[in-house]
Amino acid sequence: xxxxxxxxxxxxxxxxxxxxxxxxxxxxxxxxxxxxxxxxxxxxxxxxxxxxxxxxxxxxxxxxxxxxxxxxxxxxxxxxxxxxxxxxxxxxxxxxxxxxxxxxxxxxxxxxxxxxxxxxxxxxxxxxxxxxxxxxxxxxxxxxxxxxxxxxxxxxxxxxxxxxxxxxxxxxxxxxxxxxxxxxxxxxxxxxxxxxxxxxxxxxxxxxxxxxxxxxxxxxxxxxxxxxxxxxxxxxxxxxxxxxxxxxxxxxxxxxxxxxxxxxxxxxxxxxxxxxxxxxxxxxxxxxxxxxxxxxxxxxxxxxxxxxxxxxxxxxxxxxxxxxxxxxxxxxxxxxxxxxxxxxxxxxxxxxxxxxxxxxxxxxxxxxxxxxxxxxxxxxxxxxxxxxxxxxxxxxxxxxxxxxxxxxxxxxxxxxxxxxxxxxxxxxxxxxx
Amino acid sequence: xxxxxxxxxxxxxxxxxxxxxxxxxxxxxxxxxxxxxxxxxxxxxxxxxxxxxxxxxxxxxxxxxxxxxxxxxxxxxxxxxxxxxxxxxxxxxxxxxxxxxxxxxxxxxxxxxxxxxxxxxxxxxxxxxxxxxxxxxxxxxxxxxxxxxxxxxxxxxxxxxxxxxxxxxxxxxxxxxxxxxxxxxxxxxxxxxxxxxxxxxxxxxxxxxxxxxxxxxxxxxxxxxxxxxxxxxxxxxxxxxxxxxxxxxxxxxxxxxxxxxxxxxxxxxxxxxxxxxxxxxxxxxxxxxxxxxxxxxxxxxxxxxxxxxxxxxxxxxxxxxxxxxxxxxxxxxxxxxxxxxxxxxxxxxxxxxxxxxxxxxxxxxxxxxxxxxxxxxxxxxxxxxxxxxxxxxxxxxxxxxxxxxxxxxxxxxxxxxxxxxxxxxxxxxxxxxxxxxxxxxxxxxxxxxxxxxxxxxxxxxxxxxxxxxxxxxxxxxxxxxxxxxxxxxxxxxxxxxxxxxxxxxxxxxxxxxxxxxxxxxxxxxxxxxxxxxxxxxxxxxxxxxxxxxxxxxx
Numbered sequence: 001x002x003x004x005x006x007x008x009x010x011x012x013x014x015x016x017x018x019x020x021x022x023x024x025x026x027x028x029x030x031x032x033x034x035x036x037x038x039x040x041x042x043x044x045x046x047x048x049x050x051x052x053x054x055x056x057x058x059x060x061x062x063x064x065x066x067x068x069x070x071x072x073x074x075x076x077x078x079x080x081x082x083x084x085x086x087x088x089x090x091x092x093x094x095x096x097x098x099x100x101x102x103x104x105x106x107x108x109x110x111x112x113x114x115x116x117x118x119x120x121x122x123x124x125x126x127x128x129x130x131x132x133x134x135x136x137x138x139x140x141x142x143x144x145x146x147x148x149x150x151x152x153x154x155x156x157x158x159x160x161x162x163x164x165x166x167x168x169x170x171x172x173x174x175x176x177x178x179x180x181x182x183x184x185x186x187x188x189x190x191x192x193x194x195x196x197x198x199x200x201x202x203x204x205x206x207x208x209x210x211x212x213x214x215x216x217x218x219x220x221x222x223x224x225x226x227x228x229x230x231x232x233x234x235x236x237x238x239x240x241x242x243x244x245x246x247x248x249x250x251x252x253x254x255x256x257x258x259x260x261x262x263x264x265x266x267x268x269x270x271x272x273x274x275x276x277x278x279x280x281x282x283x284x285x286x287x288x289x290x291x292x293x294x295x296x297x298x299x300x301x302x303x304x305x306x307x308x309x310x311x312x313x314x315x316x317x318x319x320x321x322x323x324x325x326x327x328x329x330x331x332x333x334x335x336x337x338x339x340x341x342x343x344x345x346x347x348x349x350x351x352x353x354x355x356x357x358x359x360x361x362x363x364x365x366x367x368x369x370x371x372x373x374x375x376x377x378x379x380x381x382x383x384x385x386x387x388x389x390x391x392x393x394x395x396x397x398x399x400x401x402x403x404x405x406x407x408x409x410x411x412x413x414x415x416x417x418x419x420x421x422x423x424x425x426x427x428x429x430x431x432x433x
Numbered sequence: 434x435x436x437x438x439x440x441x442x443x444x445x446x447x448x449x450x451x452x453x454x455x456x457x458x459x460x461x462x463x464x465x466x467x468x469x470x471x472x473x474x475x476x477x478x479x480x481x482x483x484x485x486x487x488x489x490x491x492x493x494x495x496x497x498x499x500x501x502x503x504x505x506x507x508x509x510x511x512x513x514x515x516x517x518x519x520x521x522x523x524x525x526x527x528x529x530x531x532x533x534x535x536x537x538x539x540x541x542x543x544x545x546x547x548x549x550x551x552x553x554x555x556x557x558x559x560x561x562x563x564x565x566x567x568x569x570x571x572x573x574x575x576x577x578x579x580x581x582x583x584x585x586x587x588x589x590x591x592x593x594x595x596x597x598x599x600x601x602x603x604x605x606x607x608x609x610x611x612x613x614x615x616x617x618x619x620x621x622x623x624x625x626x627x628x629x630x631x632x633x634x635x636x637x638x639x640x641x642x643x644x645x646x647x648x649x650x651x652x653x654x655x656x657x658x659x660x661x662x663x664x665x666x667x668x669x670x671x672x673x674x675x676x677x678x679x680x681x682x683x684x685x686x687x688x689x690x691x692x693x694x695x696x697x698x699x700x701x702x703x704x705x706x707x708x709x710x711x712x713x714x715x716x717x718x719x720x721x722x723x724x725x726x727x728x729x730x731x732x733x734x735x736x737x738x739x740x741x742x743x744x745x746x747x748x749x750x751x752x753x754x755x756x757x758x759x760x761x762x763x764x765x766x767x768x769x770x771x772x773x774x775x776x777x778x779x780x781x782x783x784x785x786x787x788x789x790x791x792x793x794x795x796x797x798x799x800x801x802x803x804x805x806x807x808x809x810x811x812x813x814x815x816x817x818x819x820x821x822x823x824x825x826x827x828x829x830x831x832x833x834x835x836x837x838x839x840x841x842x843x844x845x846x847x848x849x850x851x852x853x854x855x856x857x858x859x860x861x862x863x864x865x866x867x868x869x870x871x872x873x874x875x876x877x878x879x880x881x882x883x884x885x886x887x888x889x890x891x892x893x894x895x896x897x898x899x900x901x902x903x904x905x906x907x908x909x910x911x912x913x914x915x916x917x918x919x920x921x922x923x924x925x926x927x928x929x930x931x932x933x934x935x936x937x938x939x940x941x942x943x944x945x946x947x948x949x950x951x952x953x954x955x956x957x958x959x960x961x962x963x964x965x966x967x968x969x970x971x972x973x974x975x976x977x978x979x980x981x982x983x984x985x986x987x
Contacts, residue, residue, distance in 0.1 A: 002842070002843055003900075052817060054816075092820070107635075107807060107810050110810070136630075137629065137630030138630075139630070139633060140630070143787070177816070178490075178814070178815040178816045178819070179816070180816075181816050181820075182814050182816035182817065213814070214814075215813075215814035215816055215817040216811075216812060216813045216814055216817045217810065217811070217812045218810075218811045218812075219807075219809065219810040219811070220808075220809045220811075221495075221807075221808040221809055223808065224495060224808050224809045227614055227615070227618070228943070231941075231942070231943055232942075232946065234941070235937070235938055235941045235942045235946060238937050238941055239934040239935075239937040239938050240934075242933050242934050242936075242937045243930050243933060243934050246929065246930050246933045247926075247930060250926055283876075283945050284875055284876060284879070284945070286876075286945060286946060287875070287876035287879040287880075287945060287946070287949045288879065290879075290938065290946065290949055290950075291879050291880075291882065291883045291949075293934070294883055294887075294931045294934065294935075294953070295883065295886060295887075297927070297930055297931065297934075298887060298890065298927045298930075298931065301923070301926050301927045301930060302890075302894065302923055302927060305922060305923040305926055306923075309919070309922075329901070330897075332897060333890075333893045333894055333897045336843070336893050336897075337886070337889060337890040337893045337894075340835070340836050340839060340886075340889050340893075341885075341886035341889065341890075343832060343835045343836065343839075344828075344829070344831075344832025344833070344835065344836065344882060344885060344886070345832070345882070347828045347829075347831035347832040347835065348828040348829075348832065348882065350828070350831075351824055351827045351828040351831055352824050352825065352828045353820060353821065353824035353825075356821070356824065356825065356828075356875065359875075359879060360828075363879075363882070
């Protein structure tokens, strides 16, 4: 049997004070950053345009910026971000171009940026009478070939068949473009198997391979982003209430409350870090938050479950001791399970690519914080509340006792039960539920 | 535990085979060709598991129907009707006009017969739909809120139908069209898989197509300016000046805006009441003219029987007069009637092949009840989607391999149980996605990752429990039994909590949240089966091999 933790007996709850202080400070810092710095909201939430553009060769940000400036985009209005090279793939020569929301037609920027790049990005102006194969869809390619009809297919074939044949070729070109990462570097590389050689010649005559292709475009109006955000927050809160009710039903309501507070703590800390470092928050971030909530809940319930089980068999021990033991008993499962999940998330950070970046980063932080909070936040809250209610009950009882005692004392004139009260108070501090 | 082993093994085998069958073949009888080559198997799996647009590539569009414009039109129509009704009753009035989308005001010259006017108009508009309020010489009509709501809903439904017709005409494979967002946001979500260059589709979907054939007032006479035309109309209510516009409707300038800056060259006085409207059209198609040049396309339309009769009657009575073909408030042409025309007409103008085809399509599909604008557009090229899949799969596989190696190293032979149940969990998850035709999206992959995390967790929980029991000196068989029993409660608690929240997310969430929720629900249900039932059966088998097992590799 290999064991990482053998009969551990760390005093987690003895250090609860420090944990709580640490968490409160971090949460306040996080909230402060959210208020002061705000978030780096992606187009999904802020609205605007985000284009992923892939280039033939390594893109030159300065030149892209210059081309856009020429088209009337102010320097600070456009953000250009080079996507990193992933471990398991070739460099895609890709940049993200972001512009904030504009009045007027929603998709105006997409067209404008594409046109500006097509006009000014390559040093030499593109051939005027040729079409850019990298910016043409199947329809456009078919249309051009059909118009020129160098093969005279319109004359020799039955009506309609000429278009079919040209379309077949256009589909072949686009398929090739997709399989080579969204951009054709050289027209000669397009496979011509199964086609008349002359189509290939016409194709080379009528088209050229431009410098770039827009491989994805996200254009979001301002209202959509707001709707999306409000709905996400609302749904998450309702889901939290649902979990609270279920845990309250299975345990006691304070367990549900403590678990939800710990989860909200995780969300705040993660959001705070994203605000502090101004990491971009995109749509996948919501999925990451939901994952993190699920994960944190899972961790907390495992510990609570053990506490509940131990309380049944150790009726004599006090709650603090039982809880601390429960945390220690489940420690090796906590570390192993979190560690393994963390490993797969690290794989996601390393191999997952830029699309998943905000997602995998949020998960990485979330799992660490979620594991910490189930030990350091959820259990202390539960104990604090239990002890408080216990103490209040005690005090009420004592008050009643004292009242009875004074009324007795009045009768007997003089009493001496102060010693009793003192020892009771000492007990109350470490009483079990 | 050792009892029922065979039954349990058979149940697991049936589930596994069923899942593999659904994934590899789908809901149909297998044919020999299904297993001819690896490529064919791959193709089957690809058709059975639907990928979302973010993974497959395609366009995701959100459109807003400007429903209040449809209401405004009703209010304006009623204002026009009011004039006719009051004129018929001989009640003098000053004016009638729509105020807001749901109100219109009728002003009488004097208030003596105002009650009578109000009742007459209300009867005409529909008593159940409008409420009248008298204020001096004004009568303000307000559309009832529930009626307005119904009209708005109807406008969205109509727009959806029409957009669907237009999309189908484009031949997009498996489009999705549904209402989107909150109840009263009047938005439509459109998903067009495989369309990565949506410009033409986008333009055509929202193209207005108000076609009307209206008589030219008096002899054909173009006016040079709008003011001149207005002066010639001399305040008559039944005619209006409209721009004569022979340009291609879809021509755009460098900024993508229609070239509104170039004013129309001439105006014609056109009667307001149309002879034929878009609804009377049976069919419309593009045809090339005789010249054979690029700009020489026209649209030929055919009328339905009713329309053809109306058109025939009108043309036979009005030989020598002009008939204006009005498209979206602009006169495309105004030919002179030479003889009776029954069911065919054509729209000429400077149309290109594409714009004539698009316009014919739009005319065929009917007019939108209100303007439709784009709120959101997401286009993912297939190459980017493919990269996302590759990366997502690479990351998941790397993660799973890490986990497997660790489990084997740490829990020895029992680790094999964990691996088998983990793999089976994924197989079941994929099969369930195929079975319900659920769509796998990037957030869905997030759900898969959380499923893997919780599946590993369940196994670790069970194994640690068994170790606990062994440590306190329990016999192997009862340690396994107790370990499963104790861990089972925890597993149920964690899984049900997450399933409860996922169900809430699924019910109240939108797009990406739902994708996450559905994969998670399915994955967790599968995990309840694999982590408890399957894993326990495997332990049972391992222990059944000797009469009194004394050791367990864990």
